[in-house]
Amino acid sequence: MRASRALGLVPILVLLLAWQWAASAGLYAAVLLPPPLAVAQVFLDEPAQLAYHMMASLTRVAIGVGWAFVIAVPLGLLIGRYHWLDMLTDWSIQMFRSFPPISLIPLALLFFGIGDKPAVVLIFISAFWPLIINTIFGVRSVERTLLRVAKSSRAGEWLIFTDIMLPASLPAIFTGLRLAIGAGWLTVVTAEMIAVRSGLGYMILNAQMTFRSDLIIAGILVIGVVGLAADQGVRALRGYLCRWQEGLTASPE
Amino acid sequence: MSAAETLDLGVTRGGDARFLQCATLSKTFDTRTGIVEALRKIELDVPLGEFVCFLGASGCGKSTLLSIIGGLETPSAGQVLLNGKAIVKPSPDLSFVFQDHGLFPWMTVEQNCAFSLKASGMGRAARLAKAREYLALVGLQGFGTRFPHELSGGMKQRVGIARALTTDPKLLLMDEPFGALDAQTRANLQQELLRIWSGRQATVLFVTHSIDEALILADRIVVFHPRPGRIRADVRVALPRPRDIHAPEFGAMARELEALLQTPT
Known part of the structure; x- marks a missing residue:
């Protein structure tokens, strides 16, 4: 029997119960660990504030990941196709992708000052590597026969990219996109704690200074839910665009 | 020439004998374990409209020869001429299966x-x-x-x-196209292919390692030997189509081909 999607709610409910129990047992002072209902109250009392900061974070991620996508995917297609480009870039990619985005924050602040720019640049950087690496991997996985078909059909390079390389790499590109959004979403919160005066990261840090644990937890919940929603959205899009894959790949029992 | 006539005769149809020429074609590969001679001095002329099977065991270079004729690979020596013009890249006159x-x-x-x-x-x-x-x-x-x-x-x-077929090729290159199919499907597609071929003026080069398949399809069977890949024999199949694999003539030719495949050069 195929397990229901609702099964995914079980760990979340268990966590909620444990939280409720910890709060009512008085393990920590209520000001440090407010009960779930108190946090729910934040969503009712301050929806405008939460929405404002959420949109600020979302916008930064969208811009950063968007730029990373339009640059990393074409570049990845080229690197995957041309061996000399791979030789040229491989070491650099492997080295630069090892830098934790947080370690780049000081430099980003020096270069771009306080504001949206350093945050977006950092998101761009953290989203760039999973996208380009997965795109290159996708191109590599194109079946050799299909390239022979293209060559014998006398397809031009442009047609090979648009009709073969890109669609063949699409499943891998979507994997890259999921990782990129995840990395960008992690980075935005960190960057917002330092560089800007809006966004969920800023809101959470600000709430810490005013002892608003309820607001901190509410912010963290929004981060988690938005992350889940973004991932589900990308998966749905992948399911549609890569529907030709059905029956070609293994599905879990 | 009508389709029925072709089926009945099953022999070379008219046309330019110099449609396709392979002239002292050789191919060597550099591999990790050394230089492999895939093809040695292949000489082959095929007229327009002929159905030719390349028959041989794996590694005898028959697929490599097909790739070279198709312009997907370059020969180490010699050349392929299609209508007198050297093939260096895929030509619009040919298609692959x-x-x-x-x-x-x-x-x-x-x-x-x-x-x-x-x-x-x-x-x-x-x-x-x-x-x-x-x-x-x-x-x-x-x-x-x-x-x-x-x-x-x-x-x-x-x-x-x-x-x-969409590009209406004069030369159809088929690299073991039915190799992965079950026997019944294979037999059906063989007949379909003959039907389609008989309706058009095109040369077919068909790679196979099945003697029966070659005998069912071909006007002419080129037998390859491996290491280095070279032509062992060039056999004309004068049996009328559709061919009956249970006919004694068919069996006799099959045995002859089997002997050709096995005997050392």
């Missing part, structure tokens, strides 16, 4: 079939219309909007054949 059908899984059957036409620059409406016409020819009308994974192996290869 590959063993593992080579369909693009992300394209519908129709789009797959129209791909060669798209590559040649034909407009969308025209190429899809032509693709449908050829899909009907191979018995796949109504399957145009399916994806390849929804088709059986035999149907996929029908699409591969339809795609190869």
